[in-house]
Each structure stands twice: as C-alpha cells, then as structure tokens.
Amino acid sequence: MSSEIFPGEVFANATDFDQGIRQLLPYYDEMLDAITRCVPSTSSRILELGCGTGELSLKLLKRCPDAEIIALDYSPRMLKLARKKIKDAGYDDRWMGVEADFGEWANYPEKYGLRSDFNACVSSLAIHHLQDEMKAKLYQTVRSVLIEHGCFWNADPVLPESPQLEEVYKLAREEWTVRNNINLVDVRIKMGSSDTHGYSSQDQLATLEAQIQMLKTAGFNTVAIPWKYYNIAVFGGF
Numbered sequence: 407m408s409s410e411i412f413p414g415e416v417f418a419n420a421t422d423f424d425q426g427i428r429q430l431l432p433y434y435d436e437m438l439d440a441i442t443r444c445v446p447s448t449s450s451r452i453l454e455l456g457c458g459t460g461e462l463s464l465k466l467l468k469r470c471p472d473a474e475i476i477a478l479d480y481s482p483r484m485l486k487l488a489r490k491k492i493k494d495a496g497y498d499d500r501w502m503g504v505e506a507d508f509g510e511w512a513n514y515p516e517k518y519g520l521r522s523d524f525n526a527c528v529s530s531l532a533i534h535h536l537q538d539e540m541k542a543k544l545y546q547t548v549r550s551v552l553i554e555h556g557c558f559w560n561a562d563p564v565l566p567e568s569p570q571l572e573e574v575y576k577l578a579r580e581e582w583t584v585r586n587n588i589n590l591v592d593v594r595i596k597m598g599s600s601d602t603h604g605y606s607s608q609d610q611l612a613t614l615e616a617q618i619q620m621l622k623t624a625g626f627n628t629v630a631i632p633w634k635y636y637n638i639a640v641f642g643g644f
C-alpha cells in the first residue's frame with residue numbers, strides 16, 4: 407500500500423522527487439528554465455510558492471545574483487531537502503524557507519508579515535492543487551505583494567480544452583515516455599497517495615483560458631504564456 411503524503415509531494419519518499427519528477431513530467435527542466443528566464447536578473451526580492459525540493463529556487467539564485475528568495479511550502483519533508491541543497495550550493499544567506507500553506511497566506515496575508523516589495527513571484531506544479539476560487543484569490547494576493555511592474559510566473563498542468571485534445575495530450579506524453587525509455591511502472595511504485603491537506607487536494611485543474619482571465623481580473627497586464635508543452639504551461643504576467 408502506498409504511503410499517505412500531502413498533495414503535491416508526489417513520492418512517498420521526498421528523496422525520490424528530483425529524479426522521479428523528471429521521469430513523470432516531460433521537459434521539467436526546460437519548464438523551470440522558462441520561468442527563470444522571465445524573471446529579471448536584477449531582481450532583489452522573489453517569492454516562491456510551493457518550492458518543493460528547491461529546484462526552481464536554485465535556478466533563480468544562480469540567475470539573479472542579488473536576489474533573496476522567500477520560499478513557502480507546507481511540507482517539512484520537501485523543505486528539509488530544499489534547505490540542504492541550497493546550503494550545499496552556498497546560497498543559504500539568500501534563501502529562506504517558510505513552512506506555510508499558500509492558500510492560508512492568500513486568505514490572510516497579514517498573518518505572515520511579508521513585505522509587499524517583491525520583484526517577482528513564481529510557482530511550479532503547485533497551484534493546481536487549489537480549487538478555482540482559491541486560485542483566483544491567490545493571484546490577487548500575489549498581485550498585492552508585487553512592486554509596480556513586478557511579475558508572476560506559474561508553471562502548471564491545465565485542464566484540456568476538449569476530450570479530443572485530452573487524448574492528444576495523453577498520447578504526446580506517452581510517446582515522450584517511450585522515446586526516453588522510461589518505465590512508468592518503476593516510477594509509479596515510488597509514488598505516495600494523498601487526499602486533502604490544508605487548502606490543497608489532488609489535481610484541481612482549470613483551463614489556461616480561465617486562469618488567464620483570473621490573472622487579468624487580479625490586475626495583471628501583459629499576460630502571457632511564454633512556454634507550453636501540450637497541457638503543461640508557463641503563464642503569468644506583469
């Protein structure tokens with residue numbers, strides 16, 4: 407029987423995440439690189455939501471030499487690994503992990519006392535665990551902590567627009583798995599099972615169009631989709 411984990415942790419042992427996610431998800435590094443490129447290299451303050459084991463944080467710390475990152479995640483297991491990797495890379499003076507639920511933060515930002523002067527907010531593979539109402543609320547709270555012209559970039563799976571496209575996306579992913587000689591049985595055996603924790607549940611996908619609308623309603627301009635691979639998209643705006 408698989409172990410009970412928080413939504414988004416994916417693997418029963420957090421130590422399996424870095425290798426396992428690269429086998430489950432096509433072009434994981436390219437996706438994180440797309441976010442990283444969209445964040446100005448001159449940024450001094452970056453907020454990350456659902457940092458997991460710190461893979462996106464590491465890329466950003468490298469790209470933005472003056473940036474300090476505040477990284478929220480509700481999983482102590484994922485944060486522990488992130489802390490170690492950031493320390494080993496010599497970035498611990500510019501990175502602070504905070505054990506917190508970003509849904510709770512979206513509803514009650516004043517409880518967390520984060521200054522509203524972030525140049526950028528980023529997230530990958532995490533926000534799709536929130537219900538749509540909370541995604542919209544989160545986008546509004548993100549907007550409220552950014553400086554003028556600050557940006558927000560999110561990478562997430564999105565809801566296929568039709569059953570036909572769902573089939574197209576599924577086949578593309580299967581072909582990628584075969585091309586890369588990945589045995590999904592070996593990967594899936596390491597996965598945990600999760601129900602609900604805090605504000606997150608298993609996949610609560612929304613279409614890209616619906617989320618673009620949420621971003622515009624929250625006050626983002628220049629909304630864009632700089633990267634997309636079938637149903638996985640990097641989207642956001644300034």
Ligand SMILES: C[S@@+](CC[C@H](N)C(=O)[O-])C[C@H]1O[C@@H](n2cnc3c(N)ncnc32)[C@H](O)[C@@H]1O
Binds near residue numbers: 460604606
């Ligand atoms: C699939 S992992 C992605 C981690 C990392 N962003 C990456 O791309 O490698 C999703 C992460 O989001 C976190 N997460 C999910 N829902 C959350 C919530 N409501 N509040 C804080 N963290 C959350 C999980 O603990 C997990 O670390």
